[in-house]
Amino acid sequence: MAVEAPSDGDHVYLRLEGITKSFPGVVANCGINLDVGRGEIHAVLGENGAGKSTLMKVLYGFWQPDAGTISVDGKRLDLRSPSDAIRAGIGMVFQSFMLIPAFSVAENIALTLPGSGVLLSVSAIRARLREFGSRYGLSVEADAKVWQLSVGEQQRVEIVKLLVSGARVLILDEPTSVLAPHEVTKLFEILQTLRRDGYTILFVTHKLNEVMAIADRITVLRKGGVVGTLPRAGATLPDLVDMLLGERELRAGSFERRDHEPGGRAVLELHDLSVRSDRGRTGLARVSLRVCAGEIVGVAGVTGNGQTELGEAILGLRRPAGGRVVLDGVDVTRRSTAAILAQGVACIPEDPLRMGVAPGLTIAENMVLDERARYMPFGGLLTDWRAIRREIELRVENFGIAIPRLSVPVGTLSGGNVQRLLLLRALARKPRLLVAFYPTRGLDIAATRMAQELLMVSRNGGAATLLISEDLDELFALSDRLVVLSRGAVAGSFRPGEVETVDVGLLMTGAAKRHEWQASPASSIPGS
Amino acid sequence: MASVARLVDSRVLIPLRLLGLTALAFVAVGAFLLLFGRNPIEAYGVIFKGAFGSGYGLSEVVVRAIPLMLCAVATAIPARMGLLNVGGEGQLHGGAMAATWGALTLGALPRGALLPGLVILGLLGGAAAAFVPAFLRWAAGVNETISTLLLNYVIVLLVEYMVRGPWKDPMSYNWPFTPEFPESARLSFYWGTRIHAGLWFALVAITLFYLALRRTRWGYEIRVIGDNPDAAARAGIPLGRYVLLTMCVGGALAGLAGMAEVCAIQSRLRPGISTGFGYTGFLVSWLALHHPLGIVVMALLLGVLSVGGDMVQISLGLPYATVNIIMALIFFVVLGGRFRKSRSG
Numbered sequence: 001m002a003v004e005a006p007s008d009g010d011h012v013y014l015r016l017e018g019i020t021k022s023f024p025g026v027v028a029n030c031g032i033n034l035d036v037g038r039g040e041i042h043a044v045l046g047e048n049g050a051g052k053s054t055l056m057k058v059l060y061g062f063w064q065p066d067a068g069t070i071s072v073d074g075k076r077l078d079l080r081s082p083s084d085a086i087r088a089g090i091g092m093v094f095q096s097f098m099l100i101p102a103f104s105v106a107e108n109i110a111l112t113l114p115g116s117g118v119l120l121s122v123s124a125i126r127a128r129l130r131e132f133g134s135r136y137g138l139s140v141e142a143d144a145k146v147w148q149l150s151v152g153e154q155q156r157v158e159i160v161k162l163l164v165s166g167a168r169v170l171i172l173d174e175p176t177s178v179l180a181p182h183e184v185t186k187l188f189e190i191l192q193t194l195r196r197d198g199y200t201i202l203f204v205t206h207k208l209n210e211v212m213a214i215a216d217r218i219t220v221l222r223k224g225g226v227v228g229t230l231p232r233a234g235a236t237l238p239d240l241v242d243m244l245l246g247e248r249e250l251r252a253g254s255f256e257r258r259d260h261e262p263g264g265r266a267v268l269e270l271h272d273l274s275v276r277s278d279r280g281r282t283g284l285a286r287v288s289l290r291v292c293a294g295e296i297v298g299v300a301g302v303t304g305n306g307q308t309e310l311g312e313a314i315l316g317l318r319r320p321a322g323g324r325v326v327l328d329g330v331d332v333t334r335r336s337t338a339a340i341l342a343q344g345v346a347c348i349p350e351d352p353l354r355m356g357v358a359p360g361l362t363i364a365e366n367m368v369l370d371e372r373a374r375y376m377p378f379g380g381l382l383t384d385w386r387a388i389r390r391e392i393e394l395r396v397e398n399f400g401i402a403i404p405r406l407s408v409p410v411g412t413l414s415g416g417n418v419q420r421l422l423l424l425r426a427l428a429r430k431p432r433l434l435v436a437f438y439p440t441r442g443l444d445i446a447a448t449r450m451a452q453e454l455l456m457v458s459r460n461g462g463a464a465t466l467l468i469s470e471d472l473d474e475l476f477a478l479s480d481r482l483v484v485l486s487r488g489a490v491a492g493s494f495r496p497g498e499v500e501t502v503d504v505g506l507l508m509t510g511a512a513k514r515h516e517w518q519a520s521p522a523s524s525i526p527g528s
Numbered sequence: 529m530a531s532v533a534r535l536v537d538s539r540v541l542i543p544l545r546l547l548g549l550t551a552l553a554f555v556a557v558g559a560f561l562l563l564f565g566r567n568p569i570e571a572y573g574v575i576f577k578g579a580f581g582s583g584y585g586l587s588e589v590v591v592r593a594i595p596l597m598l599c600a601v602a603t604a605i606p607a608r609m610g611l612l613n614v615g616g617e618g619q620l621h622g623g624a625m626a627a628t629w630g631a632l633t634l635g636a637l638p639r640g641a642l643l644p645g646l647v648i649l650g651l652l653g654g655a656a657a658a659f660v661p662a663f664l665r666w667a668a669g670v671n672e673t674i675s676t677l678l679l680n681y682v683i684v685l686l687v688e689y690m691v692r693g694p695w696k697d698p699m700s701y702n703w704p705f706t707p708e709f710p711e712s713a714r715l716s717f718y719w720g721t722r723i724h725a726g727l728w729f730a731l732v733a734i735t736l737f738y739l740a741l742r743r744t745r746w747g748y749e750i751r752v753i754g755d756n757p758d759a760a761a762r763a764g765i766p767l768g769r770y771v772l773l774t775m776c777v778g779g780a781l782a783g784l785a786g787m788a789e790v791c792a793i794q795s796r797l798r799p800g801i802s803t804g805f806g807y808t809g810f811l812v813s814w815l816a817l818h819h820p821l822g823i824v825v826m827a828l829l830l831g832v833l834s835v836g837g838d839m840v841q842i843s844l845g846l847p848y849a850t851v852n853i854i855m856a857l858i859f860f861v862v863l864g865g866r867f868r869k870s871r872s873g
């Protein structure tokens with residue numbers, strides 16, 4: 001598809017000039033200029049903390065800038081609240097969705113409209129839903145309850161919500177961070193159709209390949225300022241990396257992988273593990289696998305194919321319907337979570353904010369959550385918070401997390417920072433077994449590298465790691481062995497060197513049949 | 529953006545906001561009184577003169593604040609982990625019954641042995657009353673709000689039965705109450721007022737609550753559960769055990785309030801030993817946002833209203849319900865203010 005990039009001021013539709021916004025202790029945006037043409041997909045690219053979300057929230061009227069102006073079509077806007085922005089035709093989908101799970105799709109949309117409930121009946125909304133659904137491939141069932149929807153579908157609801165409210169400028173803040181690969185493809189198709197109809201789209205991301213796939217023009221932010229804006233046609237990956245990271249040098253990308261059989265003993269063994277799931281979700285069907293000390297076993301699969309249940313069964317959060325979980329030779333199938341954790345199991349959960357932290361408690365308080373007995377001796381009477389803070393500060397500093405103070409609630413941190421803290425917390429325990437869900441999700445390039453390196457260090461130190469991810473590149477780079485999980489069953493098991501990413505991708509999505517893989521000698525499970 | 533609001537809502541802003549909302553409620557009640565042709569200034573004057581106008585009024589404020597503080601802590605402890613204990617009233621009566629049994633059957637013991645025993649019985653009685661809904665919640669997921677509320681009626685009726693039946697004073701000319709407790713079962717009064725040793729129970733309970741919450745692993749784990757039960761479960765915190773623990777400890781403290789009422793104020797068990805202390809204590813806890821110091825302040829404030837209510841009744845001919853309306857409005861306005869805040873953004 002030919003791309004028309006508005007290259008001069010004549011075509012500027014949306015203009016942000018000199019936007020400055022600071023928070024106590026940080027200047028999140030510093031004199032930012034951004035010109036966006038009508039009907040273009042404009043990528044806003046930047047590492048975590050670059051100020052992307054802040055800039056978008058200023059444009060959405062959520063924050064008032066300390067300085068700077070916003071104009072649309074040459075008309076100056078004075079946005080005092082999101083409702084002003086919506087009135088001006090600007091809508092935003094936040095990183096975390098703002099839907100009410102117990103309400104239906106139509107009700108959720110009715111709720112957020114200006115003059116909602118009174119002016120627009122649910123049946124009228126249903127008609128609009130159908131219209132937008134067929135035109136933009138945004139099909140969602142109007143009467144489905146939001147909690148029944150997948151993340152991708154919820155995102156579509158958010159987008160429809162904007163369209164129904166009459167937005168012409170759509171801001172999507174890291175829309176792909178929550179999506180599985182095939183959902184990303186779908187989203188991109190939707191965005192392209194929207195562009196064709198003249199919608200202007202601000203696409204916020206820190207992922208280079210997405211930018212190259214979808215953007216017409218790219219603006220790169222770094223440390224609260226604009227590094228530059230360039231048309232996609234004139235951008236190359238190395239250029240963008242340089243712009244993103246500035247002077248910082250990237251470390252070498254590949255890790256030494258051991259070709260020899262990991263010598264360690266089996267730490268985790270699953271024998272024919274079956275788990276019933278909550279209604280409508282895939283459980284586990286007779287899954288067997290084995291993770292040895294000093295080994296990373298990657299579990300590839302599209303989210304929702306039993307990963308959650310796998311983690312919960314290992315951690316003792318969900319009673320298996322059949323089979324056994326064995327840790328270091330001890331059957332822990334019926335043990336409590338506390339007992340299992342005490343055996344040296346650590347977990348980086350799939351939804352860090354919801355499963356891993358207490359958002360209202362401080363960073364320091366959250367960092368001791370996994371090791372309460374060690375940090376809080378004698379019922380907590382002898383807790384030395386000062387020493388704890390010093391220890392955490394040191395670790396946080398080494399990992400390069402920019403955090404104001406350890407006494408702020410974790411809920412105020414960005415998703416990427418929460419993820420980093422959880423990684424640190426899990427690895428600080430030097431676990432025997434680490435169950436890591438999407439350990440680099442939401443992290444930028446530099447942090448991803450560092451996280452992967454930490455995982456390798458932990459592996460080389462003898463930890464058994466179960467790495468659950470959708471990112472095939474990551475799985476191939478880190479895993480000693482790979483298992484594909486599809487519809488709750490193991491669809492294949494092999495060494496990364498033996499197969500191509502594409503084939504695993506097909507297996508993940510159920511496009512390839514499983515028997516093709518069972519011919520492979522390495523697929524005997526558990527272990528050899 | 530609740531997270532941002534949390535940052536902004538510093539220690540200063542929350543009390544200010546509460547004070548403002550409370551004032552708003554008073555204005556609303558004033559308007560209500562005007563509507564019925566009464567002078568609100570005069571009514572408030574009577575309330576505050578009743579409470580602050582004399583040493584007696586002041587002491588009565590404290591007397592009423594005692595069970596309110598204990599019942600508020602009974603609400604606050606489970607509330608910190610997200611449980612709604614509306615059963616303070618029943619737990620108070622449970623404690624009162626247990627203490628009464630002790631006073632009537634162990635009366636021969638010397639005071640130094642009997643009183644500590646009655647304290648323990650009061651605690652146990654309240655804990656037992658809370659154990660039932662806690663157990664149902666833990667074992668069968670029964671909503672504790674409903675079960676604690678319903679159990680209140682059961683326990684209060686049980687008290688009625690006991691004082692009209694097995695425990696009835698044979699010398700009472702058919703009045704429904706137990707015989708008077710022996711001297712050795714009575715708590716001390718101080719300063720020639722009705723302020724009794726229950727005050728120390730309440731203050732010690734609140735202090736321990738504060739310290740436990742901030743300084744112990746229990747308190748830490750309770751706060752984690754209250755903030756995010758999923759994360760707590762994943763960290764191996766036994767949620768079920770904490771349901772039992774917080775509900776029973778809370779119930780025990782409400783039971784202690786009941787013990788103090790029968791062993792100090794009434795010196796016997798009778799119907800109506802509590803003028804809704806359990807419910808008002810619930811209100812106190814929520815007004816204080818389950819904060820220990822806030823509980824002391826709010827218990828005293830509602831103590832003022834309660835004493836003032838008597839005066840309104842006597843000198844203005846207004847029903848005591850006026851005070852209930854004020855309390856309800858404060859509750860309404862404050863909680864409304866809270867929910868509005870947590871919804872915005």
Ligand SMILES: Nc1ncnc2c1ncn2[C@@H]1O[C@H](COP(=O)(O)OP(=O)(O)O)[C@@H](O)[C@H]1O
Nearest residue numbers: 023026028046047048049050051052053054532
């Ligand atoms: N509400 C806030 N309060 C304080 N600091 C904030 C707030 N929101 C963002 N920041 C800070 O502003 C900077 C930019 O954040 P953000 O715009 O979220 O970055 P990005 O979206 O590019 O990851 C970060 O240092 C972040 O910590």
Ligand SMILES: [Mg+2]
Nearest residue numbers: 052053095414
């Ligand atoms: Mg962001």
